[in-house]
Amino acid sequence: MSGPDPVVPFRWDPARGDRLSSVPLCRAASHAPYRFPELVACAGKVLARSGGGLIFFVGRSCDSVRDLLAGALRDTSHAAAPRLLPFSRVGGVADLTPGEVRQWRANTAAHGLTPAVLARAGRPVALCDLVDGGATFADLYSLLCAWVEDEREPWSVIRRKLRFVGIVPRGETSPKTWRWHQWAAWTQDLPRSGVLNVSLEPWAWSYLGNSQAKLTASFTRSRWADHEGAAAPDRGEATRRALHEAERLTQYACSARGRADLVRHLVHEPAFREPWLRTLVGELRRIAQ
Secondary structure (H helix, E strand, O other), X not given: OOOOOOOOOOOOOHHHOOOOOOOOOOXXXXXXXXXXXXXXXXXXXXXXXXXXXXXXXXXXXXXXXXHHHHHHOOOOOOOOOEEEEOOOOOOOXXXXXXXXXXXXXXXXXXXXXXXXXXXXXXXXXXXXXXXXXXXXXXXXXXXXXXXXXXXXXXXXXXXXHEEEEEEEXXXXXXXXXXXXXXXXXXXXXXXXXXXXXXXXXXXXXXHHXXXXXXXXXXXXXXXXXXXXXXXXXXXXXXXXXXXXXXXXXXXXHHOHHHHHHHHHHHOOOHHHHOHHHHHHHHHHHHHHO
């Protein structure tokens, strides 16, 4: 029996080279309070800690990090690594109906994430999101585990490849500091490399998570099967502001300066010892010349 048709929400994407002329850009109303260097530093850490494989940016909170990497990595061997994964917190996966679970699986597979992909990936597969308490990650983990079991893929292999990269507000580094992953029981099922954090200045974290205009509506469970609604482009004022901001960010990421800034952070990451990252840095340097 074939599954449901996937629902893939429409999103204007400057990093993909979308033709944006059909949407008038609101240039006067888009002055992002974060500075490019702060976001580049965050993106560099996410990339380095991903392990060199696919990076699925969950929901909408990390859109700017994904757009920056998608622009900077264009024309490199890692151009296809930054992926979108529309998903909002479920609020308890046990409450999902079998039909909703099947629809979520079809939607997720359409973005390139399946148990088979996880089992056969040559490098780690990372899920990245802004994290407060980790509830969205917990929902995703539960859904993925059940899917892996139903597909009879080897969990012993997948658990070593799956990475959850949380972007958290920068705070105290004391051993007594509260850390979300230390209180999430499910993280104990993964190796230490399976749960990683990247810190971001609190004001920038709050902007991305709470204030920034987004290019899509939140992909809640009520929209998972909404084929007609998901396919319709939004041309409203908030979307135009978000589109202009994404365009500015992508242009910076594709510039020689943007790529050079990203390289400057990557070479200081512990992962720079690994061949994949050294090779990628070499590509970025050549393109930036």
